[in-house]
Amino acid sequence: MNAAWSLQARAHNCRGLLFQETGHTNSAAAEFLKAVKLRQRRMEIIPQDFENQIYLEGTYCNLGQASLDLWETDNAVSYFVRSVDTLNDLIARCPHSFRQIAEAFLRNGEQGLLEARKWQATNCSPPELADSLFFEEAAPMSDSLPDAMPDPSVVDGSMDPADANAWYLKGMFHSGRASSAIAGGIHIHAFHFPAAMEALACFDKSQRIMPSHVKTLLAKARLLTRLARATDAKSKNLHHGALRKMNNQEASDRYVLPIRRRFHSYLLRAEELLEQVSAICPTNAESVLLKATLQREYPDLSES
């Protein structure tokens, strides 16, 4: 079971890296913390396990990076300092076979520490912008559905959770909500992110039940395309606001880095889904058209 803890820590670390790359920084930090806890638990039971200790410090290094993405520079510095100090100590004590990996982690930690200290020294505090950088923390929005839209909870009661089509339909409801956030007849937001997230979760479930459900793949690709466009616009607005408040081009670039990652991942996911649709149904006109549109809109990103 101790080996399973190590494996589970690895799984959380992997998931954290995935979240980090797709701009879900809060979730990434939470995953790294889970991995840290599991490794610490293992360390309490088997203190002489150098491999576990080295990977624990590697996870702290990842946690430092996530903190940096969250603009928590003090926390980032403390994680990196801990990681670097402990790894230096471990390298002096650990068997030769672990040294190479510990040294590689140390290099990462030192590099991260340099960066974290650089931003700490600039005194660029996180800009208190009206709009949050992280969607998970966005202020709750009006959840009232447009009159014509049925309440998805009604569907919940009667739906079969093993039915891909039911999840697809539920996803469509939420997808409709995402584009219909209206208050008093005026569009208050171009896009309702929380509803879009719910729709994505439903499409994910449908896709897992039936990976070749073309309708789900296409609906998800359409939604991701809209998310990519909305995220792109949001990141540009945030960058503009951050630049005004921080008065530092490099710092404002760094500040919007996670949201740019998120934009990039939406686009890549959409393209991949369209590729899947083309593989299943090569004559599907919608996938061809949407793919061409994406390539025209974002030629550089599509090529990369």
Add this chain to the structure above:
Amino acid sequence: MFSWIQSRLRWLMSSNSPNHKPDGSTRCREQRPALSPPDFQVAEFQIGTYTDLSDSLVTTIDVTASPGWIGTEINAEKQKPLELTADEMAWHLRMCIEGNQLMDQGRFSEAAEAFSKAIDLRPEFPDALAKRSICYRESGDDAITVGEDSTAYQAFLRSRNDVYRFADLQGSLDWTQADMLFALEIRIAQTLSRTGRPSEVLDACAAACRLLQPVVESSPETEITSEERSFTRKRHRAEMRNLRDILLWLLKNEPDLPTLLAVCTGCLNVGRTCHTALKMFDLAEELFDRGIDILMRLSSGRTRCRGT
């Protein structure tokens, strides 16, 4: 005239075989150390992040008996100087040409037979081995389309053996061979899963996972066009989905604890490669979730055991 043909044939042979000098005389082949399956468990680092490979699939299950890793010993028979008569050499060349023609016509089983005849005469002729392995693989795919799983399985095994023999002759496993082996292991696992042999499926999955990193995260040694790169990427993405399906199939067969852990590590390995190399975020997320789900189930099982 006859001696001219003989010398010409010897010269032709020498251009393909390291054992022969251009003047037709032979030299002893250098005794290479026996090849062993490469250790692909190299930890990978990214700037500011690390990828944890502490519990890779190979450490969890026994893959030392990797089938197909044959020809590790260079036996005396192989080192014997090649002495073919002009008639034999002509026959060998004829079979190679016939094999090529049959391959071009898409008659892979017949082409494999022609190459086999050529290989019987010159067991160390790498071109024929490489082409025969392709023919076997293609004939295996043909067998799958007509529903002959056992024929397909045998064809894929033969193909794999030829790739290993080829690699043994070359002294190393280059990207192209590793890529072909990776696809073959997945084909073997798919074919076995249809006949319901979980332990062998797991072996094949383990072998595919070992080849995953060097194949997907690196490129061929030779220059390739952007179209070829894009095609390879698409193919690898499809293979990743196949690998995911096989891992999920293993989960459905009421696996024991070691198998569960092996499937979990497989999920993590495949998911990590999907994320870092192929940018298949959805699949990576799903596989990580599956891995965590398995481990949570194991943990809860342990709690119950304690209670009792």
